[in-house]
Structure formats: C-alpha cells, structure tokens
Amino acid sequence: MSIKRFVSVLLLSLPLSAQAAISIQNWQTPQGARVYFVESHELPMLDISVDFPGGSARDPANQPGLAQLTHGLLDQGAGGLSDSEIAHRLADVGAELGGTFERDRAGVTLRTLSSGAEKTAALALLARVLQQPEFPQAVIKREKQRLIAGIREAEADPGTVAGKAFYRALYGTHPYAHDESGDPAAIAKLTRGDLQAFYRAYYSAPNAVIALMGDISRTEAEAIAARLAAGLSTAARVAELPKPVPAPVSDTRIAHPSTQSHVLVGALGMARSDPDFFPLFVGNYVLGGGGFDSRLMKEVRDKRGYAYSAYSYFIPMQAAGPFQLGLQTKLEQTGDALKVAKDTLRQFIAAGPSEAELTQAKSNLTGGFPLRIDSNKKILDYLSVIGFYNLPLDYLDTWVGKVNAVDVAAVKRAFARRLDADKLVTVVVGAEGAR
Structure with a gap:
C-alpha cells in the first residue's frame, strides 16, 4: 500500500532533455543520510524522495504486515495535524505526496512547485510526515481493518494467490518470502508500540536515501536534505539482508475456482549489484521480456495458441531477487503449455539468443532509453x-554502452550461471491445480 496521493495543480511535467548527460551530485548530511541530486531549471518544479530499508523483508517473522502498516500510517496524522488537515494543506499549495513500498524499501515522495511560498509549505509537511508520525489509535484500528479486508479480498484473485505461493516456495524462511501485504492474524495483533519501534529502527537518518530533482540550487538542496534528516532518529544503519539459499525443486498445485490456470515458474535470479545484470537483462528481453518479439510469446502463443501472453523477467533486489516465467492458459492444456514454456527456457539457457535476436533486442532497448529519462x-x-542500491553515479550515462556491449557469449554464460532448467519451482493455481 502506498501513501495517499493528492492531485497537484500541475498534472504533467514537460520532458527533461534526454540527450544531455545527467549530472548526479552526491553527498552525506551531517546526520549520515545519503543524498543524490540533479539540478534542472527547465520546470518550476521540485521532486523529492526519501527511502528507507523498511520494506516487507524487514517484518519480524511473527509480525508480517508491520512494515506495510507503519509505512501506510506516516501521513495519517503527523506533527499535530490529522490526515485530512495534511491532505488539505497539500492541496492548498498544489503539492502531491506519494510513496513507495516494496520488499526492500519503503519511502515517501513529494512533488511541489519550486516557488518560495509553495515549496516552503510543502517541505514543512514532508518534514512532519517523515519526522513526527503520530500513529493515532483510531487510525491504526481503521487501517488494520482495511488492510485485513484487502488481503482477504485478494484471496479471490488467482494471480495474487499464485504470486504469494511462488515467493513462499522460492524463498522458504528468507525474509523475501514475507508477503508485502502481511498476514491478517498478525496484523490484527499489532500495537501502536510495535509501529513506533519499527519506525525508530528503520526510518532513521543513517538509513535514509534522499533524492532531489528539479528547480533548486546545490546550496538549497543541501539545506533541504539536512533539514529532512535532522528530525529523524539516529538508529544505526541496518545490516543487509542475508543471501537466500536456492530453493529445492517443487511443484505446488492450488485448487481455485478460476476459469484458467495461472502458472509461475522460476528460481533465484540476481541482486541489483550483480555483475551479470546487463547480460541477464538483455538476454531476458529475447527470452520473455520483449513482448511479441520474445521467444516465449512465439512458442507458447503464436505457434500453439496456449496463452494470450507468456513472459519472463528478473527482479533485481538487495539480495538475489526472483527470476519468474509466467502464463495463463485453459485448464485442460495446462500441462502442455507448461512443458512448452520450460522447454523454451531450457533451450535458451543452452544456446542463448541468435545474433539477429540479440541485435534486435539491443536496438529496441537503446532506442527506447530516452523514454526512461524523459521526465x-x-x-x-x-x-x-x-x-538505495549503491549503483555508480554514471549509471545512466553508461547504460546504453553497457547494453550494446552485451554479446551472445555473455548472455549464455550469465544464464548458465544463474539458471538450471532442472531446478525450478513451479506454482499452478486453478480449478484443476490440485491434481
């Protein structure tokens, strides 16, 4: 769940020129928060994000849902203001508060006009939300009920059921097995003290990553970052997550009143810092990330009509994230579709892409790169x-070159190192899934 988003008076931003190099400035505040800043005066706007290692992977084993609830309540009463007062004050200055919540991280974002009065008011509200969340008892009760209702409602969705089962099968006792939404029974028992303790431990200045983009100077950026960090706790940076252990081969079948089977297949993939990131990323575009151009789509959909869509992707995280292959198909052809998908993966691991496939993939990826940084x-x-992931400051400037440097041999080596077609976890959810 993300923090409520409020409508800004400026709904769309004009694109930043994607042709110019992006100069990223980096420093630490006196409190230890890491800061990343790009100065741009093309628009009278300022965008800020403040991220912490407070995602669902940090939930205590017996309290799944604590991280989600803590994050969701940050703007539901802070610094003497109620949730409605925060919303109204943001609307008054045309600012927008948002958020990010994942397994690795949790964060708050702000978009505001860069003019003095509006910026000052918006930054004051951001500081309250980050530094003085109150976790009111009445709001905790309300949000717990809402979270629990949402989790139970999601149990009717076979895709959600499959996704949760996939992470459990792949990660076992590792923190990534925790579902981002949490567990209803555990959420019901959470107290205000639990939220306050989690907030103090993870939402600290040494844990913070502050990003600023827009119409301010370096001097202003330093002052803003220091102000935001100054009111946070001083709890030490948390340790990195443990490395997950490769999961044993498994085949989970879950009965569900669905008209189709939802199929997920996968294994441990890569961490965000993995040296094979670009060969795996580019190679997967050929395998299952390139839409109608991908091998999986051609084999599963085009040639055999087993599914409307078949895909694969890597999710790079702090520790090794998943590699996942997925499709939906008619109940009676589940076995055939699954076999074709696994055979396609096996063949790709063994032989890699053709030169023509790789050339097309690199052309599509680099040709679309300006759209990745056009706002x-x-x-x-x-x-x-x-x-958050400690990537090089020239990451954006070198992205195209690193994609173009990938060759067939690099893709084959990377896939062979990371994936074994005989050591996969499989999850099938559908009316015939339990067979």
Whole structure:
C-alpha cells in the first residue's frame, strides 16, 4: 500500500532533455543520510524522495504486515495535524505526496512547485510526515481493518494467490518470502508500540536515501536534505539482508475456482549489484521480456495458441531477487503449455539468443532509453534506485554502452550461471491445480 496521493495543480511535467548527460551530485548530511541530486531549471518544479530499508523483508517473522502498516500510517496524522488537515494543506499549495513500498524499501515522495511560498509549505509537511508520525489509535484500528479486508479480498484473485505461493516456495524462511501485504492474524495483533519501534529502527537518518530533482540550487538542496534528516532518529544503519539459499525443486498445485490456470515458474535470479545484470537483462528481453518479439510469446502463443501472453523477467533486489516465467492458459492444456514454456527456457539457457535476436533486442532497448529519462519523475525514480542500491553515479550515462556491449557469449554464460532448467519451482493455481 502506498501513501495517499493528492492531485497537484500541475498534472504533467514537460520532458527533461534526454540527450544531455545527467549530472548526479552526491553527498552525506551531517546526520549520515545519503543524498543524490540533479539540478534542472527547465520546470518550476521540485521532486523529492526519501527511502528507507523498511520494506516487507524487514517484518519480524511473527509480525508480517508491520512494515506495510507503519509505512501506510506516516501521513495519517503527523506533527499535530490529522490526515485530512495534511491532505488539505497539500492541496492548498498544489503539492502531491506519494510513496513507495516494496520488499526492500519503503519511502515517501513529494512533488511541489519550486516557488518560495509553495515549496516552503510543502517541505514543512514532508518534514512532519517523515519526522513526527503520530500513529493515532483510531487510525491504526481503521487501517488494520482495511488492510485485513484487502488481503482477504485478494484471496479471490488467482494471480495474487499464485504470486504469494511462488515467493513462499522460492524463498522458504528468507525474509523475501514475507508477503508485502502481511498476514491478517498478525496484523490484527499489532500495537501502536510495535509501529513506533519499527519506525525508530528503520526510518532513521543513517538509513535514509534522499533524492532531489528539479528547480533548486546545490546550496538549497543541501539545506533541504539536512533539514529532512535532522528530525529523524539516529538508529544505526541496518545490516543487509542475508543471501537466500536456492530453493529445492517443487511443484505446488492450488485448487481455485478460476476459469484458467495461472502458472509461475522460476528460481533465484540476481541482486541489483550483480555483475551479470546487463547480460541477464538483455538476454531476458529475447527470452520473455520483449513482448511479441520474445521467444516465449512465439512458442507458447503464436505457434500453439496456449496463452494470450507468456513472459519472463528478473527482479533485481538487495539480495538475489526472483527470476519468474509466467502464463495463463485453459485448464485442460495446462500441462502442455507448461512443458512448452520450460522447454523454451531450457533451450535458451543452452544456446542463448541468435545474433539477429540479440541485435534486435539491443536496438529496441537503446532506442527506447530516452523514454526512461524523459521526465523529472522518472529521473527521480532512478536517483532513488541508484542511491538505495549503491549503483555508480554514471549509471545512466553508461547504460546504453553497457547494453550494446552485451554479446551472445555473455548472455549464455550469465544464464548458465544463474539458471538450471532442472531446478525450478513451479506454482499452478486453478480449478484443476490440485491434481
């Protein structure tokens, strides 16, 4: 669940020139927060994100849902203001508060006009939300009920059921097995003290990554970052997550009143810092990430008509994230579709892409790269990722070159190192899934 989003008076931003190099400035505040800043005066806007290692992977084993609830309540009463007062004050200055919540990280974002009065008011509200969340008892009760209702409602969705089962099968006792939404029974028992303790431990200045993008100077950026960090706790940076252990081969079948089978197949993939990131990323575009151009789509959909869509992707995280292959198909052809998908993966691991496939993939990826950085918001997203995962400051400037440097041999080596077609976890959800 993300923090409520409020409508800004400026709904769309004009693109930042994607042709110019993006100069990322980096420093630490006196409190130890890491800061990443891109100065741009093309728009009278300022975008800020503040991220912490407070995602669902940090839930205590007996309290799944604590991280989600803590994050969701940050703006539901802070610094003497109620949730409605925060919302109204944001609307008054045309600012927008948002958020990010994943397994690795949790964060708050702000978009505001860069003019003095509006910026000052918006930053004051951001500081309250980050530094003085109150976790009111009445709001905790309300949000717990809402979270529990949402989790139970999601149990009717076979795709959600499959996704949760996939992470459990792949990660076992590792923190990534925790579902981002949490567990209803555990959420019901959470107390205000639990939320306060989690907030103090993870939402600290040494844990913070502050990204700023837009119409301010370096001097202003330093002052803003220091102000935001100054009111946070001083709890030490948390340790990195443990490395997950490869899961044993498994085949989970879950009965569900669905008209189709939802199929997920996968294994441990790569961490965000993996040296094979670009060969795996580019190679997967050929395998299952390139839409109608991908091998999986051609084999599963085009040649045999088993599914409308078949895909694969890597999710790079702090520790090894998943590689996942997925499709939906008619109940009676589940076995055949699954076999074709696994055979396609096996063949790709063994032989890699053809030269023609790889050339097309690199051309599509590099040709579309300007669209990845054509707005302040998109660049802010990259800044927060670069900061949180400690990527090189020239990551965006070297991205195209690193994609173009990938060759067939590199893809084959990377896939062979990471994936074994005989050591996969499989999850099938559908009316015939339990067979």
